[in-house]
Structures are given as C-alpha cells and as structure tokens.
C-alpha cells in the first residue's frame with residue numbers, strides 16, 4: 001500500500017523578549033549602533049553581549065562608529081523560506097575601528113560583483129523601526 | 142578508562158525522502174543491519190542506548206529517541222538523546238563511547254536519524270538556520286549556506302583558495318560515492334559542471350553543497366570482553382575529541398592558533414585565528430583526539446579520513462583544522478591529489494593521488510546529510526560550532 005500523506009499546518013506566535021539586549025534595538029530606532037565593551041579587560045564587541053566572553057566581567061554599552069569595512073561577504077540567491085522573496089541579497093560581516101569582533105548585516109545599493117573585502121561601508125537606519133536587527137543595514141560609502 | 146570497540150554498524154540508504162518509513166522504522170532497519178553482521182551477538186548483551194536527532198522542528202515529535210528505543214525493543218534499558226547541531230551524530234557516538242569507557246555499560250548502542258523531507262528544502266534551511274542567534278543573525282538572512290559562503294570568502298582572501306579547488310572536492314566525493322552502495326548522489330562531475338550548477342550563495346553552487354535527506358545509522362560499541370566474544374575484527378576506538386566556538390560567527394576571536402604536536406608557533410606568526418576562515422572547535426576536537434590516540438603527525442599516521450563535508454569549502458577548511466596540511470594550504474592540498482582515492486580516474490591531473498584518502502565514502506556531499514544520523518562507520522558529523530571527531534586505528 002502506498003503511504004498515506006496528509007498536509008499538516010502548524011503556526012505559532014512567540015512573545016520574544018530582547019531582554020538584556022533591548023538597548024541595542026532601541027538604539028537602532030535612534031540611529032545608534034551599540035556594541036559593548038568589557039568593564040574589566042576592555043575587549044570590545046561589535047555585536048553586543050552583556051558579559052565578556054574573555055574574562056566574564058559585565059560589559060558597558062559602547063557606541064560604534066557608523067562607518068566600517070567589509071570583512072567578508074556573500075550574495076544569497078536562495079535562503080530560508082522566510083527570506084526567499086528577498087533574494088538575491090548580500091550579507092556582510094562588518095569590521096569597525098576599535099572593535100575586536102564583527103557585526104552581521106546586509107549590504108544594499110551595490111552590484112554583487114562590486115563588493116570587495118576591505119570596502120568602506122556606512123550604516124543606514126530604517127525610518128520606521130520594526131525593532132529587528134534589520135533596522136540597520138550598510139551601503140558603500 | 143576501559144578500551145572501547147565498535148563491533149558493528151548499520152545504515153539505511155540516505156534518500157531525499159522516505160515517505161514509506163518513519164524514523165522508528167529507519168532506525169530499526171539500520172539496527173537490524175548492524176545485528177546481522179555479528180551473529181553471535183544478542184540483544185541481552187546491550188546495556189543501554191543513546192539516540193540522536195538534530196531538530197525537533199523537522200521531527201515535530203518530542204521524545205522521538207525514546208520512541209525509537211521502544212521500537213527496537215530496548216526498554217527498560219537506559220536511554221537518552223544527544224543533540225549538537227551538525228555534530229549531533231558524532232556526539233551521540235562519543236556519548237556511547239563514554240558509557241563503555243567509564244565502565245557504566247559493557248555494550249551501548251548509538252543510533253541517529255533525521256527526517257528532513259517533511260518540509261520543503263527552503264523551510265528546512267530555515268529550521269537549520271534557527272541554530273543561529275535569533276536576535277542578531279537569523280533575521281538578517283537565516284541561511285547556513287550564506288554563513289559558510291562568508292567563511293570561505295575570507296579563506297580565499299587570506300590564503301588564495303580558489304573556487305576550482307573547492308570544485309575538486311565535489312568531483313572527488315561524488316566520484317568516490319560510485320563505489321558506495323549506500324550513497325545517494327554518486328556521479329561523475331567535472332570542475333566546469335560544479336561551477337556551472339546554480340549559484341546558491343556566492344561562491345557556493347548547488348554542487349558545492351550536500352542535500353537534505355532522510356536516513357538513520359547505528360553503531361554498536363562494546364568493552365573488550367564483549368567485543369572478543371562476538372566479533373573477529375572489532376575496531377578499537379583509540380581517541381575521541383570535541384570542541385566548540387562562539388555560535389555567532391561575528392564573535393569569533395582573532396587570536397593565536399591552537400597548535401598540534403607537529404606544528405610550531407612560528408608557522409603562524411601573522412595568522413589571526415580562527416577569525417571566520419577556520420574552525421577552532423574542529424581544531425580543538427582534533428587536538429584532543431590525536432592526543433588520546435597518540436598521533437603526533439596525522440598525515441603520516443592516518444590511513445584515511447572521514448570528515449564533515451556539508452560544503453566543499455568546509456572540507457578544505459577541515460583539512461587544515463585536522464592538521465593534514467598547514468593553515469592556508471587546504472586548497473593546494475586537494476590540488477595535489479593527496480585526499481583522492483588511489484587508482485580511480487577522476488579526470489583530473491593529480492600528482493600525489495591517493496596518499497591519504499579523505500571521504501572515501503563520498504562524504505555528506507554524495508551520501509546526503511540527514512543531520513542526526515551520522516554515527517555511521519565513519520562517525521562524521523562535526524559542525525561549525527560544536528565539533529566532534531573520532532579517530533580509528
């Protein structure tokens with residue numbers, strides 16, 4: 001007998017709290033890019049975390065420059081289902097002067113063949129915040 | 142620690158979909174296959190089992206490992222589930238090893254499975270990407286192929302690795318699979334065909350990437366007395382290791398290389414490590430496994446390697462993490478022919494063909510990648526964040 005296959009829909013709403021990361025997302029709505037800096041060893045995170053991975057001490061919020069450089073990149077022609085309609089899109093990891101770690105974002109307003117490692121990029125912010133990390137993206141300087 | 146032996150292993154053929162078999166039946170098939178190979182072995186010698194599958198989203202059945210356990214008729218023996226991303230199967234194998242090495246069990250079954258066909262490929266990619274940070278990473282593009290693509294783009298920048306070198310891995314593994322009855326995607330390819338297949342995330346094409354699959358695998362591990370009773374040629378497990386790294390790629394440090402026995406600090410005077418171009422977790426796993434097994438120079442002492450090749454790029458990166466060549470030489474390593482099988486015509490110029498075959502099975506690229514089910518004979522399942530390698534001698 002052939003297997004009997006049915007369609008089984010599944011949907012759910014989560015209440016997602018940004019908790020200790022909340023100031024970062026509020027910062028985006030004010031045109032600020034907030035990283036964090038360790039209060040003990042000074043290690044500086046371009047993607048914030050409230051405690052230091054190196055020494056365990058608490059970090060303090062630290063405003064990052066709005067310009068950085070492309071550390072690496074890819075142009076995605078496929079993606080997770082939720083993002084398929086946005087393809088092709090370009091992902092970059094951004095490096096900043098004075099930060100020890102990187103920040104994942106999208107690079108817009110550039111041809112895929114025009115992206116280079118080391119290319120200077122500028123942060124842009126959504127006029128109407130959605131309170132997601134995509135409220136910030138980068139464009140070539 | 143008591144010595145641990147693998148006395149048997151079984152596997153189902155990984156397939157795009159197995160609508161006629163659920164996870165229980167797949168595990169049962171792999172388990173029966175393993176038992177068939179050791180006729181003197183009987184179920185009452187088994188003290189317990191460890192089950193693994195990666196994603197509850199794919200299975201949409203919590204406690205699925207317990208359900209496989211009862212289907213195999215192993216109740217009321219001890220049972221637990223292990224999860225570790227792409228390393229799920231490898232960690233399951235290690236957990237069973239721990240049970241026997243510690244003396245808690247004389248015989249432990251490791252089984253793994255994944256049923257990825259229950260959703261479409263792009264939903265599946267979304268499920269996997271939920272392993273990335275849901276505050277900072279997932280919402281930006283939620284796609285592991287994109288993350289691996291960024292890693293290899295940096296590898297290319299640091300070391301001059303080329304897309305043709307990556308394509309050679311695809312040619313090798315798909316061709317090796319022609320000799321593996323259980324491979325899903327055995328075929329002869331050219332570098333040109335790999336490069337001309339549809340682009341997924343630059344520079345990775347469809348043929349640089351493994352496919353999602355349904356499948357199951359089983360390993361039976363035992364202490365020396367059990368192994369000697371039931372098996373003429375048990376495989377002694379001489380070393381295991383695992384490691385980890387920051388889950389957000391952006392958080393990975395730019396520090397010093399973790400050195401293996403045959404490397405010196407001066408080899409890497411200017412390298413910022415691991416950055417996003419190398420897998421520190423994989424290097425840690427290799428270091429621990431080599432130390433336990435007493436391997437001082439892997440390229441000289443190993444006969445073959447099965448490693449995590451979810452992407453052609455990650456195979457090249459992993460050559461370096463495993464110390465088969467120095468950091469930066471992974472591209473030239475595949476070009477030299479060393480990791481190819483001897484005596485097979487790949488249609489490529491390979492001056493040192495077959496010195497140390499890597500992924501003779503065809504790897505994940507050609508066997509498919511049902512994430513949780515890789516504690517098969519080769520125990521291949523490290524991930525970008527948590528890695529597990531097991532060396533056999």
Ligand SMILES: [Zn+2]
Pocket residue numbers: 038039040041042043052053054055056057
């Ligand atoms: Zn610190």
